[in-house]
Amino acid sequence: MTVRGTWKMNGPVSEKQAEIFVHIPDTGAQTRQAIYEIDTAYGTVRKTINQYAHENNEWVSLGAYRFNGKTPQVSLTNWNDIGTADNDLAWDAAAFVPGDYDLPDGPSVDLKLPDPNSTNPNPDQVNQVPRQLVTRPHGSSTRSALSSANKPESVCGPVQDGRQVCWGPALSKYPRGAESGPSPRYAGDWCDDYALVARATRFTECENRVVPAYLRVDGQTRATATFRFQREVELDGVNSFTEHLTVKPLSIPLDFARIQFGIYKHLCENPCRPVEADPSAWHGEPAWGPGDTHEASITSSYLWDSSVAGKTYKFKPDVQINAILDPSDGSINVQTVGYQWSLDKPTDLDQIRCDTVVTAAGGCVFVNYAPTYTFNAARYPQAAAHAWLLQRNAPNHPGLRSADTPLYYLPGGKSDEDDRNRDVICDEAGWAAANGDPNAMNSSTDRPNCDEFAFNATYNSGGLAASSGGLNPVYSGSECVQTYAAKVDGVIHLYNIGGYAPLWTEVCGRSSISGQQNSGSMSQFGGFIRNMRLTDKDAYWLDTGLSGQCTDGIRSIKCTMTAN
Known part of the structure; x- marks a missing residue:
């Protein structure tokens, strides 16, 4: 009809x-x-x-x-x-x-923005904050093969003259009275707090563990020693990366005369090759007796073949540690079979992706760590405010870390060569000019520009069809939250378009804002992509750099915004 x-x-x-x-x-x-x-x-x-x-x-x-x-x-x-x-x-x-739908006699969205500061320095997009959150690329499997083991159990060596040594699993907290404070020889500062978690940046992963060793005699535990292990993996080369392992005893009972450690072997998937360090490479003697608490550490390396262009590999470097325990009663020493790192409390934070795609020479990242792109909100408050509004109020909270809803990178060309996603959201010719305020521009040469969020270069974009992997497909920008920047009494505000209050069920936004602010807010993004080695479907976060003092109604929101 x-x-x-x-x-x-x-x-x-x-x-x-x-x-x-x-x-x-x-x-x-x-x-x-x-x-x-x-x-x-x-x-x-x-x-x-x-x-x-x-x-x-x-x-x-x-x-x-x-x-x-x-x-x-x-x-x-x-x-x-x-x-x-x-x-x-x-x-x-x-x-x-x-009815009364909480629509004020005026805008239902009113974000009062700070004056732009054109000299505010850009954020450092390279130095990322270490986190323990595992954030996988869109569509990747939940666990790697090595980390899909069942609940960790003790690893036991052979029974020798009724005696046996078992290692692990790692404890969830430090034993009562055990020292937990710093600092191993090679760890980065952020890992020196010795929290018993795995944490990573895009290029460094570090984990602290407290691992018990049990001496069993005729099947019964006779004595328990505990050690603090710290394993740090640094992606510090083009076709190589490095592992630093530090061991420190927390308690060795008198039942042991001596406990000696050694690296049994390292493991890494082809074409990755471990380079075993000579036992003489230990800093500090890897042997301890009762009351001895000195540290010992050793550095090992891995090489991977970066000679083939256009290749991507995933590696999960692993290490097996052996120990020889001499009981104090003079009986024969007891050997372990090797404590394997990846099989005790496995994590996917140490999953490494190496490629010769982003750069021909090659490079690696911890692929399940999502980096953060930070807006220069003081310099570009209009663009930051638009993203902040959607992150806070849209049901999908695009790119908001606290909601665990990352953005997923979509390389250019995946949505057609003519930037199709943007065409869907900013679909009406002249929409930005028709809905913008010329007084809110940065300069006389500035023009209103349609700012879409989530970004068109993401799978989160409302413009990407479900058939192409889009997570929030719409058919027009008019289905999104629609706002514009306006200057009132010398102050820039972000208002909703017309007398319509957003339902806050919208999964996208478009806003008529300063073109210079829109482009400037993303001026560092190209470097961010290269430095973080983002490839198709990689997860990342957006920090808008803004905070707001807000009064919320049922459908309305009024805030005074501040650049962080």
Whole structure:
């Protein structure tokens, strides 16, 4: 059924606000998109509805609006915009529901922005904060093969004359009275707190463990020694990386005369090759008796073949540690079979990806650590405020670390060579100019620009179709939260478009802001991609660099923003 023209109420509503619904019958709409126009107290709002998703006798909300003295009405007349003059647009009824929808007499979104500081230095996008959060690339498996082991258990050596030594599993906390403070020879400062967790940046992974060794006699535990292990892996070369292992005893009971450590072997998937250090390379003697608490450490390396261009590899470097225990009763010493790092409390933070794609010479990253791109909010508050608004209020919280909802990088060309995602969100020619405020520009040469969020170069973009892997597909930017920057009494604000309050079910945003601020906010992103070696579907976070003092209504939000 095709219905053209305008549907309206008989007159204004006393509440001055109303929500509008249209009914999509089960008639087999031939056109996917229907664009409705609502004439509000603050201008005309255009709302796009996906008919295919609602063609089962559904009432679909077009949103609530403030009309003041206007008569609520909805029109479907812009045939040329969607090219549907000869196709059916299926709707057969409209409903207007007056009420109080918490729409202020003015903007329902009002973010008061700080004045831009053109000399504020750019954030350091290279030095990333170590974290223990495992954030995998989009679509990757949840666990690597080595870390998919069952619950860690003790690793026991052979029984010799009724005696046996078992290692692990690692303890979840330090034994009572055990020293937990610094500092091993090779660890980075952030790992020196000895928290019993695995943490990483894009190029360094470090983990502290307290591992017990049990002496068993005729199947019964006779004595327990505990050691603090620290293993740090640094991706410090083009085709190589380095492991630093530090061992310190926390307690050795008198039942042991001597405990001696050694590296049994390292492991790494082809074409990665461990280079075993000579036993003489230990710093500090790797042997201890009761009461001895000195540290011993050793550095080993790994090489991988970076000679083939366009290749990507994943490695999980591993180490097996042997020990010889001499009981104090003079009986024969007892050997362990090798404590294997990856099989005790496994983590995927130490999963390494090496490639000759990002750079021909090659390089590596800890692929399950998601780096953070930080806006220069003091210099570009308009772009930062738009992203902040969506991160805080949209249900998918794009790129917000505290919500564990990363952005997933989409390299150029994946969404067609003409930047198709941006074309979907910023779909109307001249939208930014028609909805922007020239007074909010940076300079006389600045122009309003359509800023889309999540970024078009992400799988989170509303413009990326589900068939291409899009996580939040929409058919038009009018389905997104729509805002614009405006200057009022010398202060820049970010307002919502027209008299429409966002439902906060929208999964995307478009905003008419300063073009210079929009492009400037992303000026470091190319370097960020290269430095963090981002490839297709890699996860990353966005730190908007803003905070807000806010008053929230049911549908409205008013904040005074501050650059962090």
